[in-house]
Amino acid sequence: MPPLKFLRVDVLNSQMFRQDRSWRGLACLGAVSVLLALAFHLPACATPGTTIEPREVHEWLMRIHNAASQRNFQGTFVVSSPGSVSSARISHFYEGADQFERIEPLEGPARQVFRHNGIVHTVWPVERVTLVEQRDVLNSFPSLLLDGDDRITDFYDVQAQKGERVAGHDANVLMLKPRDEYRYSYRLWAERQSGLLLRVEILNALGEVLEVSAFSDVSIGVRSQPDIVLQPMRKLAGYRVIKPTLQPTALEVEGWELRKTVTGFRQLSCVRRPLEVLQAPDGKAATAASPQPIPAVQTIFSDGITYVSIFIEPFNAERHPRPVVTVVGATQTMMSRRGDFWVTVVGDVPVVTLRAFTTALDRRK
Secondary structure (H helix, E strand, C coil): CCCHHHHCCCCCCCCCCCCCHHHHHHCHHHCCCHHHHCCCCCCCCCCCCCECCHHHHHHHHHHHHHHCCCCCEEEEEEEEECCEEEEEEEEEEEECCEEEEEEEECCCCCCEEEEECCEEEEEECCCCEEEEEECHHHHCHHHHHHCCCCCHHHHEEEEEEEEEEECCEEEEEEEEEECCCCCCEEEEEEECCCCCEEEEEEECCCCCEEEEEEEEEEEECCCCCCHHHHHHHHCCCCCEEECCCCEECCCCCCCEEECCCCCCCEEEEEEEEEHHHHCCCCCHHHHCCCCCCCEEEEEEEECCCCEEEEEEEECCCCCCCCCEEEEECCEEEEEEEECCEEEEEEECCCHHHHHHHHHHEEECC
């Protein structure tokens, strides 16, 4: 099951600390097709207020997985939370086994994101910089489902709700309520015919909406136009091209251990990556280079709906003056010093979840 976080925070790519809401909402891993992956079709027997049985939930998720990349659509996607609104134009096309995506944030520094399958280009035309990444982690998330991981109903109560209209389309509505304090609630709207996810709300324990991601307009079943993705990816003459290298690793290999994981969260990946690229804010700093980049360690955990990402980097007093906890919409971030290292734990989860991961992380003797 691809996590809902694919819709949200861009902590899995190189621009971890970018405060661009539309990009955070749309381009985590550059995978707008995951909007489709979270779509669903309510069984005919599902009436509003009924709890969905585990077997039915797993069947839904299998249909979700199979339909994830097989829709063409174009629209405007908006991410909003108290005091913040941002948006982006999205185009997604499917041809045979190939997926093509184009994302154009409508606020902040001018940039575009292009994806052809697992290759993602982030382009800053003013600075003449292109960031090229291989997002192999995309292949990890569906394995939660393909490996038979149908434990989502162990941690979420899944209920059908009354259908509504979103962006001019009739939609089915699904509510996921957590069974413990380590998760948020999610309300999902999926277009009735195609299954395209039209709207997502994240709610806290009091039922308050923390963040909304939704199409304000969308056309489904549009003509495929792969050239609007492929041509910009090929035209890199005159651009400084940054290709960060990600090296698979393990916490133990890096001298760390997680004494205890939060119930329901499984580790998906662990990599070493260049620190300078990781911390480039707002795209402009992506032009900065260091002759000897310092590697950071990143590991990702998921419960099948959301995820938590842990970053470990060398401590630097100039960049890390004090421990801090920040909240942006549904996204919580906890930063703290561990001896000679600086640890950042981030995700669309309650702060108690981040604290549990932070407390469990230890430097091996």
